[in-house]
Amino acid sequence: MSSVDNTNSYLNTLNSNYSPTTNSDRMNDLTMSDFIKMMTAELQNQDPTNPMSNTDMLSQIGQIRAITANDKLASSIEALALGQSLATASTLIGKKITGLDQHNNPIAGNVDKITIEDGTTILHVGSSKITVGSIQSINS
Secondary structure (H helix, E strand, C coil): CHHHHHHHHHHHHHHHCCCCCCHHHHHHCCCHHHHHHHHHHHHHCCCCCCCCCHHHHHHHHHHHHHHHHHHHHHHHHHHHHHHHHHHHHHCCECCEEEEECCCCCEEEEEECEEEEECCEEEEEECCEEEEHHHEEEEEC
């Protein structure tokens, strides 16, 4: 019972740190560190007269490893996608493109430079910015 109380206390602390949102949103905001803290609190506060079985403990360790591996894989895929987008955009420097800017205004002109803003590759055409996905045509 003590482990449930401590885990609930930790979850209440987490919930108080977030702005009011739905429960599913709060669960999406949990980090790997939060998950490990909850698992550790559960292990530390288990009933000594009825400890967790080895099978349950190995299952939870397996879950932690799987989550860690998935987290690393997601980070690697994001980095790969950004690298691919950057490589594609770099071939467009000096080329004339047409597309829509961030406000859906039509833009045409030569790509002056590329930058990365908030993990997105941005093409600069004069003072306008266009994402790679907003390009409509490319001319030499």
